[in-house]
Amino acid sequence: DAGITQSPRHKVTETGTPVTLRCHQTENHRYMYWYRQDPGHGLRLIHYSYGVKDTDKGEVSDGYSVSRSKTEDFLLTLESATSSQTSVYFCAISATDSAYEQYFGPGTRLTVT
């Protein structure tokens, strides 16, 4: 299994509060991704990174920001959480020698009340 951890695994927060989710990898892979999973939508890409300090927006980036100051860590921040951001968030990584295959972390279940 790819060495990917996410923290926290579960979080309940109130509307309007900032939230940061962390993805940590031990594989030294170049590409990292944040997805959200919602019933009836499958997985949708929020942001991705193709190197330290190199990030770009995905399909559903509004309300989210990311940062990558080290190869192993990719942070997802909800600046002011809303109930529509209640979801399960998955981090993924791509191996540098097989960039088309992505390996997923265990997920973070976020509830915004």
Next chain:
Amino acid sequence: GNSVTQMEGPVTLSEEAFLTINCTYTATGYPSLFWYVQYPGEGLQLLLKATKADDKGSNKGFEATYRKETTSFHLEKGSVQVSDSAVYFCALTGAGSYQLTFGKGTKLSVIP
């Protein structure tokens, strides 16, 4: 843009039955195609892949063939087990892109 359409679930089968989950796609150029599986409470795992037309991906008894003429990548297994109960996602990456586009997922339940 790219899109993936897979059959609606849930699908319920008896053990040892034959499984087909349909997947069709829209993409420009020559995408790579994937099936991912998500077991309850876990993240997604890559099940199989195909990177060019007529390629057959296979793993754990599952197979899928990249059919460019019908833009399809149907997942099949000859004899399902209870342990195959999971949600299956079809996905693609477009030519020159590292971004995955997913279908909505199909939940499979296998009963003894």
